[in-house]
Amino acid sequence: MQFEVQVPLGQHSYPILIGQKLLGDSQWIAPRIRDRALVVSNDSVAELYLEPLLAGLQGLRIDTLVLPDGERHKTLESAERIWTHLLSHRHGRDTTLIALGGGVIGDLTGFAAACYQRGVNFVQVPTTLLAQVDSSVGGKTGVNHPLGKNMIGAFHQPQLVVADTSTLESLPAREFAAGMAEVIKYGLIRDAAFFDWIEQHLEQLRAREAEAVAEAVRRSCEHKAAVVAADEREAGERALLNLGHTFGHAIETETGYSQWLHGEAVAMGTMMAVDLSVRLGWCPEHQIAKIAAVFGAFGLPTAAPKELATDALLDAMRLDKKVAGGEMRLVLLRGIGQAEVLRAPDSVHLRATLEQVRMS
Amino acid sequence: MQFEVQVPLGQHSYPILIGQKLLGDSQWIAPRIRDRALVVSNDSVAELYLEPLLAGLQGLRIDTLVLPDGERHKTLESAERIWTHLLSHRHGRDTTLIALGGGVIGDLTGFAAACYQRGVNFVQVPTTLLAQVDSSVGGKTGVNHPLGKNMIGAFHQPQLVVADTSTLESLPAREFAAGMAEVIKYGLIRDAAFFDWIEQHLEQLRAREAEAVAEAVRRSCEHKAAVVAADEREAGERALLNLGHTFGHAIETETGYSQWLHGEAVAMGTMMAVDLSVRLGWCPEHQIAKIAAVFGAFGLPTAAPKELATDALLDAMRLDKKVAGGEMRLVLLRGIGQAEVLRAPDSVHLRATLEQVRMS
Numbered sequence: 001m002q003f004e005v006q007v008p009l010g011q012h013s014y015p016i017l018i019g020q021k022l023l024g025d026s027q028w029i030a031p032r033i034r035d036r037a038l039v040v041s042n043d044s045v046a047e048l049y050l051e052p053l054l055a056g057l058q059g060l061r062i063d064t065l066v067l068p069d070g071e072r073h074k075t076l077e078s079a080e081r082i083w084t085h086l087l088s089h090r091h092g093r094d095t096t097l098i099a100l101g102g103g104v105i106g107d108l109t110g111f112a113a114a115c116y117q118r119g120v121n122f123v124q125v126p127t128t129l130l131a132q133v134d135s136s137v138g139g140k141t142g143v144n145h146p147l148g149k150n151m152i153g154a155f156h157q158p159q160l161v162v163a164d165t166s167t168l169e170s171l172p173a174r175e176f177a178a179g180m181a182e183v184i185k186y187g188l189i190r191d192a193a194f195f196d197w198i199e200q201h202l203e204q205l206r207a208r209e210a211e212a213v214a215e216a217v218r219r220s221c222e223h224k225a226a227v228v229a230a231d232e233r234e235a236g237e238r239a240l241l242n243l244g245h246t247f248g249h250a251i252e253t254e255t256g257y258s259q260w261l262h263g264e265a266v267a268m269g270t271m272m273a274v275d276l277s278v279r280l281g282w283c284p285e286h287q288i289a290k291i292a293a294v295f296g297a298f299g300l301p302t303a304a305p306k307e308l309a310t311d312a313l314l315d316a317m318r319l320d321k322k323v324a325g326g327e328m329r330l331v332l333l334r335g336i337g338q339a340e341v342l343r344a345p346d347s348v349h350l351r352a353t354l355e356q357v358r359m360s
Numbered sequence: 361m362q363f364e365v366q367v368p369l370g371q372h373s374y375p376i377l378i379g380q381k382l383l384g385d386s387q388w389i390a391p392r393i394r395d396r397a398l399v400v401s402n403d404s405v406a407e408l409y410l411e412p413l414l415a416g417l418q419g420l421r422i423d424t425l426v427l428p429d430g431e432r433h434k435t436l437e438s439a440e441r442i443w444t445h446l447l448s449h450r451h452g453r454d455t456t457l458i459a460l461g462g463g464v465i466g467d468l469t470g471f472a473a474a475c476y477q478r479g480v481n482f483v484q485v486p487t488t489l490l491a492q493v494d495s496s497v498g499g500k501t502g503v504n505h506p507l508g509k510n511m512i513g514a515f516h517q518p519q520l521v522v523a524d525t526s527t528l529e530s531l532p533a534r535e536f537a538a539g540m541a542e543v544i545k546y547g548l549i550r551d552a553a554f555f556d557w558i559e560q561h562l563e564q565l566r567a568r569e570a571e572a573v574a575e576a577v578r579r580s581c582e583h584k585a586a587v588v589a590a591d592e593r594e595a596g597e598r599a600l601l602n603l604g605h606t607f608g609h610a611i612e613t614e615t616g617y618s619q620w621l622h623g624e625a626v627a628m629g630t631m632m633a634v635d636l637s638v639r640l641g642w643c644p645e646h647q648i649a650k651i652a653a654v655f656g657a658f659g660l661p662t663a664a665p666k667e668l669a670t671d672a673l674l675d676a677m678r679l680d681k682k683v684a685g686g687e688m689r690l691v692l693l694r695g696i697g698q699a700e701v702l703r704a705p706d707s708v709h710l711r712a713t714l715e716q717v718r719m720s
Contacts, residue, residue: 116511
């Protein structure tokens with residue numbers, strides 16, 4: 001089973017290939033390489049998948065750069081390592097960067113591609129569920145700054161995304177679940193039927209059955225592609241993809257990006273967004289338990305850590321990049337399948353949500 | 361006398377205002393600021409023009425950041441200083457960066473704007489002739505890397521360019537001449553009549569008479585805007601603007617960016633391009649002296665420093681970003697007013713040019 005989802009962005013259009021054992025297949029990536037390429041990966045992923053990937057690129061001029069694993073390496077310094085490698089190995093404007101790894105490698109490599117000689121081609125080969133359904137699609141690239149996540153970045157579309165679902169078999173349970181948080185998000189913001197499908201396939205998804213996983217990735221990518229195509233630069237509908245993210249980023253910032261995976265923070269943040277939606281009378285109250293149950297089925301947290309100070313979270317949310325012109329914007333639910341942006345939320349309700357949605 | 365030149369780039373279109381005493385006029389920049397702004401400048405320029413600029417922005421929330429002067433500060437570290445300032449002062453996505461200075465400040469600030477939260481608005485207030493006629497128009501932004509000039513960057517269009525020609529009165533003679541090198545370039549690559557006009561107004565231009573200078577800036581900006589509009593991302597005609605630049609960048613790289621001003625290196629590089637054009641039979645030989653005389657009238661160098669090794673220059677040219685897919689491309693002249701790109705120049709002729717066009 002193999003799917004191809006198009007991201008229709010005019011001259012920046014590109015396909016996402018989804019299926020088993022695509023990594024080493026020489027018919028996908030190799031024809032896109034014009035001159036030379038640099039594969040950027042991290043040590044954990046490289047150990048498993050660098051060789052299979054290179055097997056599909058035989059006969060081409062390929063360099064590799066393996067960085068240490070972890071979000072704390074998603075920095076300007078790592079981008080600089082990539083640029084120095086490219087320059088010292090004399091890569092020209094016709095080079096292609098290939099990101100082999102999860103969201104950190106994808107965002108970082110995409111950013112390096114965006115800024116190398118004012119923009120070179122790149123290919124995303126996401127090896128985590130989170131990257132396959134979210135970060136590898138849509139052209140958001142960037143690195144973290146000590147004062148905030150993803151604060152330095154660029155919009156830069158890849159030429160191709162290869163989502164090899166067989167790489168998900170080696171994913172630790174926590175990381176698989178973190179990816180599921182984003183899959184569930186698509187159901188919540190724009191597809192009640194997809195949310196129902198997830199609810200009905202909890203067992204198959206938890207067992208990572210190939211067919212169910214590929215279907216979840218395909219439907220997620222279709223949603224992401226549709227939203228991105230409608231709104232490449234995030235003025236309108238694309239903002240809905242940030243359900244749970246303003247809360248989630250604040251949690252990540254306050255816990256130093258290390259304690260919780262991005263998807264886990266998004267799950268917590270989504271439950272906060274749902275709670276606030278219910279407080280405002282936007283969303284039926286009984287959906288709280290329904291949504292929490294689906295997150296819970298994957299072992300995802302459904303409340304924020306108790307020890308985080310409410311004021312610190314509020315402060316971090318205000319700095320979040322979704323804050324524009326001093327006005328905070330939050331994505332909330334009218335109910336499962338329908339999201340909307342709320343500008344300048346009432347701080348009494350917001351504070352109540354931040355205080356109430358806590359681990360017991 | 362005041363001119364307005366439009367850069368027609370669809371939704372990225374913007375005006376260039378050209379004239380005397382525009383800097384402190386509150387009707388141009390102030391209405392573009394949506395929330396807050398950060399003025400980035402260097403210590404030399406700030407001393408002269410920061411106060412007048414701020415006088416036109418009264419009542420708005422304006423921060424300032426003054427960096428040390430000089431090309432050696434056009435680095436990723438300086439961009440990081442801007443980002444840290446923006447983040448620690450909590451600038452959101454609706455902020456505007458204002459670049460007050462020459463090409464270094466403009467390129468650096470534009471790059472910082474391109475990558476801050478994936479792109480914020482910026483306004484160019486160029487205070488050198490070079491920046492007014494070249495670097496502030498067209499959206500090329502970037503910083504240098506120890507291994508090459510402008511290797512890290514992005515395309516990011518400003519919302520407005522304010523070219524206050526009264527700021528040119530304080531410009532050192534060498535810098536004014538360096539700007540004239542780019543003015544002359546427009547005549548050479550696409551407007552023989554403009555080249556003639558320059559030849560006929562050497563006295564007025566050397567005396568920096570307001571009318572002649574504004575006219576030179578206007579015609580240069582019109583050329584730059586036309587080329588950029590036809591070809592925003594430099595695949596075709598925009599490459600012609602690089603006349604003299606591949607040679608010039610190599611000279612700058614080999615002399616460490618400090619000994620020669622960019623415009624001086626471009627003048628040297630242009631004479632090399634003319635020499636090679638004559639060697640190939642593209643350009644009439646008598647034009648060499650004609651072109652050298654106009655550069656010379658402004659005190660610009662018309663040959664490369666004797667002490668630079670030909671091999672080192674060749675090497676640096678190969679790494680230049682105009683090298684794509686291992687093939688070197690040079691902009692040459694068919695004659696004054698007509699430029700063309702030559703792919704993969706014959707290395708015997710190229711070497712002869714590099715050896716011959718040397719200071720005596």
